[in-house]
Amino acid sequence: MSGLDPRDLALYLVTDAALAGPRGVAHVVAAAVDGGVRIVQLREKHAPDAAVAAQLVELSDVIGGRALLLVDDRIDAAVEARRRGARVDGVHLGQSDASVLRAREMLGPDAVIGLTANTRAHLDGVRALPEGTVDYLGVGVIRPTATKPDHPPALGVDGFAALAAESPVPCVAIGGITAEDVPALRAAGAAGVAVVSALCAAPDPREAARELRRRWRRPGPARVLSIAGSDPSGGAGIQADLKSIAAHGGYGMAAITALTAQNTRGVRGVHVPDPVFLRAQLDAIADDIEIDAVKIGMLATSEVIETVGDWLAQSRPPAVVVDPVMVATSGDRLLDARAERALTELLRRADLITPNLAELAVLTGEPTAPTWTEALAQAGRLSATLGVAVLVKGGHLPGADAPDALVRGSDVREFPGHRIETTATHGTGCSLSAGIATRRARGEDWAEAVRRTRQWLRDALRGGEALGVGAGHGPVDHFVGQHPAADASGAAPDAREIEAEWWAAIAPVRAAIDDLPFIRGLAEGTLSDADFRSYLAQDALYLRDYARVLAAASRSAPSSTEQAFWAEAARGAIEGELELHAQWLMPGADKGPGPEGGEGAGKRETVFSAAPGPITTAYLDHLRAVAFDAEHAVLIAALLPCFWLYTDLGVRLQSGELGAQAQDPGHPYASWLATYADPAFAEATRTAIDIVTGAAASAGARTRRRMRAAFVRSAELEHAFFAAPLAAGERERERVGA
Numbered sequence: 001m002s003g004l005d006p007r008d009l010a011l012y013l014v015t016d017a018a019l020a021g022p023r024g025v026a027h028v029v030a031a032a033v034d035g036g037v038r039i040v041q042l043r044e045k046h047a048p049d050a051a052v053a054a055q056l057v058e059l060s061d062v063i064g065g066r067a068l069l070l071v072d073d074r075i076d077a078a079v080e081a082r083r084r085g086a087r088v089d090g091v092h093l094g095q096s097d098a099s100v101l102r103a104r105e106m107l108g109p110d111a112v113i114g115l116t117a118n119t120r121a122h123l124d125g126v127r128a129l130p131e132g133t134v135d136y137l138g139v140g141v142i143r144p145t146a147t148k149p150d151h152p153p154a155l156g157v158d159g160f161a162a163l164a165a166e167s168p169v170p171c172v173a174i175g176g177i178t179a180e181d182v183p184a185l186r187a188a189g190a191a192g193v194a195v196v197s198a199l200c201a202a203p204d205p206r207e208a209a210r211e212l213r214r215r216w217r218r219p220g221p222a223r224v225l226s227i228a229g230s231d232p233s234g235g236a237g238i239q240a241d242l243k244s245i246a247a248h249g250g251y252g253m254a255a256i257t258a259l260t261a262q263n264t265r266g267v268r269g270v271h272v273p274d275p276v277f278l279r280a281q282l283d284a285i286a287d288d289i290e291i292d293a294v295k296i297g298m299l300a301t302s303e304v305i306e307t308v309g310d311w312l313a314q315s316r317p318p319a320v321v322v323d324p325v326m327v328a329t330s331g332d333r334l335l336d337a338r339a340e341r342a343l344t345e346l347l348r349r350a351d352l353i354t355p356n357l358a359e360l361a362v363l364t365g366e367p368t369a370p371t372w373t374e375a376l377a378q379a380g381r382l383s384a385t386l387g388v389a390v391l392v393k394g395g396h397l398p399g400a401d402a403p404d405a406l407v408r409g410s411d412v413r414e415f416p417g418h419r420i421e422t423t424a425t426h427g428t429g430c431s432l433s434a435g436i437a438t439r440r441a442r443g444e445d446w447a448e449a450v451r452r453t454r455q456w457l458r459d460a461l462r463g464g465e466a467l468g469v470g471a472g473h474g475p476v477d478h479f480v481g482q483h484p485a486a487d488a489s490g491a492a493p494d495a496r497e498i499e500a501e502w503w504a505a506i507a508p509v510r511a512a513i514d515d516l517p518f519i520r521g522l523a524e525g526t527l528s529d530a531d532f533r534s535y536l537a538q539d540a541l542y543l544r545d546y547a548r549v550l551a552a553a554s555r556s557a558p559s560s561t562e563q564a565f566w567a568e569a570a571r572g573a574i575e576g577e578l579e580l581h582a583q584w585l586m587p588g589a590d591k592g593p594g595p596e597g598g599e600g601a602g603k604r605e606t607v608f609s610a611a612p613g614p615i616t617t618a619y620l621d622h623l624r625a626v627a628f629d630a631e632h633a634v635l636i637a638a639l640l641p642c643f644w645l646y647t648d649l650g651v652r653l654q655s656g657e658l659g660a661q662a663q664d665p666g667h668p669y670a671s672w673l674a675t676y677a678d679p680a681f682a683e684a685t686r687t688a689i690d691i692v693t694g695a696a697a698s699a700g701a702r703t704r705r706r707m708r709a710a711f712v713r714s715a716e717l718e719h720a721f722f723a724a725p726l727a728a729g730e731r732e733r734e735r736v737g738a
């Protein structure tokens with residue numbers, strides 16, 4: 001019995017020269033091993049032994065001990081290659097190939113010997129052998145495949161599971177496996193998956209291997225390792241990473257590269273422990289724990305960078321995000337000059353790097369990009385040079401925008417966003433990269449992981465100042481909205497804190513709204529006209545009574561300014577928005593505002609002709625109940641989501657953050673989207689937030705709790721309202737049998 005570690009079976013590459021094509025088998029093997037393949041089997045059915053031995057020598061070189069090398073069938077070639085100095089770890093044999101006993105005799109007790117099996121009789125054959133003769137079984141084929149023309153009938157996942165359950169040795173699934181099959185095979189008891197085409201025919205075998213490794217992950221929280229420096233003030237470095245990993249549903253681990261003495265005002269000192277001990281930390285983790293993603297932060301010196309680079313090359317975690325930390329928010333340099341150069345080599349081992357503008361400049365050797373357009377161009381050049389994706393961060397741009405962009409060569413995906421007015425920006429870069437790594441390890445694609453982590457970070461930025469940590473650039477609040485009620489401490493929160501806390505409290509609702517097919521369709525312009533009109537018909541009914549509730553808020557307002565504000569909002573709801581609805585809903589109405597603009601006597605009947613749907617009724621009942629029953633403060637809290645969520649969505653739809661740019665003149669819903677992105681509406685929303693959170697700050701704890709509950713309920717009803725049109729459309733299609 002060899003010392004085969006069953007974890008090495010997880011991802012197994014079987015070579016195929018024809019599929020590898022002109023780039024050659026060695027190239028595919030090198031890339032696949034980089035991507036996380038742990039066993040390589042050279043499968044060469046026709047070449048003479050000498051040629052196979054020569055290929056084994058070459059592959060042994062390419063692999064350099066990072067994976068096990070086996071050969072299909074050709075024991076003599078393996079012996080010959082070993083004689084020529086190659087490291088050949090064993091053979092894989094078919095049922096009709098040379099006997100496994102002979103292989104064990106020729107290659108010795110440490111060799112890895114595998115056998116193909118696809119029937120119960122084959123399992124009996126293994127049991128009949130002396131224990132330790134066979135190390136693993138290759139069981140398949142799972143699906144019909146062209147790479148083994150004479151294969152027996154496909155087993156499928158269930159057939160595999162039945163054999164694996166009875167096998168005396170670990171079973172690797174093989175034959176026609178694609179990335180989609182991997183989780184099911186793991187669940188079926190596979191020790192690993194062996195693939196041919198999925199890697200040999202892949203345009204990028206490294207990325208394909210990484211994808212297979214990610215899919216191999218067992219379900220549950222992602223295990224994410226931060227390799228970074230310590231910030232004792234808790235806002236950046238490993239402390240930020242661990243909080244961010246936890247906030248995104250991961251299990252966090254940390255290997256410390258350096259200790260800093262810093263606070264929110266700056267870095268006072270850096271102490272770098274012996275990199276040998278860093279390596280000991282990394283090995284201790286990897287020897288015991290399956291790592292789903294690694295986030296790398298501050299690396300301090302070139303020795304540390306080399307230590308991490310060597311470890312990465314050996315352990316090849318399936319997702320690697322490197323935040324090339326060189327300059328802290330406070331402006332302090334965190335790397336020495338030699339280290340800045342050594343970093344470039346390490347960056348090639350990443351999937352994604354996340355430089356800010358200053359770091360992008362150092363890495364490209366160019367001056368700091370003066371504009372966002374120039375930053376994107378720099379990121380494109382860097383991405384092409386390094387062969388990795390670059391998330392360029394616009395946090396340090398002057399002006400009102402703080403966009404980021406995911407750049408892969410010439411492919412650019414922008415994430416627009418307004419700058420948040422706050423001093424709490426310490427550790428944003430650390431928190432962002434750790435969150436992205438965690439989300440990627442949980443199965444989101446890179447763009448999705450970036451989008452969602454950014455959305456979270458923006459709430460964390462808004463909540464940062466309320467933490468009251470430090471007098472300089474304070475930390476973001478990684479768990480904004482999840483703290484035990486501020487009231488419990490006795491101290492009443494101020495309006496700013498309430499704003500951050502309430503907005504964070506509805507973060508899950510907001511994320512769910514973003515994910516609705518209705519919103520996606522609206523953003524992309526792919527929503528059907530019928531679905532949009534069915535939404536508008538309900539919205540017209542809603543706005544008519546929403547305006548009445550606004551008027552009730554005006555009546556009970558405590559000051560004339562607020563009385564006027566709610567009255568003006570009521571007028572706006574009736575006039576402005578209903579105008580637009582009339583233009584869309586009137587018979588023969590064209591998309592968007594037309595010259596006739598929906599005047600005329602029949603207008604009201606047509607606009608309000610739909611029967612109110614159950615969600616419309618539920619939402620209005622909620623508003624009317626608070627208007628009828630509750631204190632003024634609770635009423636205005638219930639009214640707030642209709643302002644706040646629409647402004648937020650309007651701005652993000654308009655900017656393209658959620659899909660196609662609404663400014664695109666071809667966008668079918670451009671005129672509708674423009675209403676909600678209107679700066680005047682944003683201003684009204686700002687006033688509404690100030691009035692409501694101000695009222696909450698001066699209210700007693702009980703009223704404040706009722707306000708928050710009414711606010712959250714309205715937000716949930718906003719979500720239900722956006723979900724309703726497509727659900728109704730679905731029911732209608734079922735009814736008519738379409």
Ligand SMILES: Nc1ncnc2c1ncn2[C@@H]1O[C@H](COP(=O)(O)OP(=O)(O)OP(=O)(O)O)[C@@H](O)[C@H]1O
Binds near residue numbers: 356419427429457
């Ligand atoms: N005031 C802000 N408003 C909105 N987003 C911001 C703001 N400041 C930073 N961000 C966002 O925070 C993330 C980090 O970006 P930034 O450019 O600040 O990186 P960094 O300089 O590496 O951060 P760090 O100081 O933690 O090292 C990005 O997603 C950026 O868009």
Ligand SMILES: Cc1ncc(CO)c(N)n1
Binds near residue numbers: 230237238427
């Ligand atoms: C330890 C550490 N890592 C990263 C940063 C970047 O903000 C920092 N300030 N401190």
Ligand SMILES: [Mg+2]
Binds near residue numbers: 325326327429
């Ligand atoms: Mg940074």
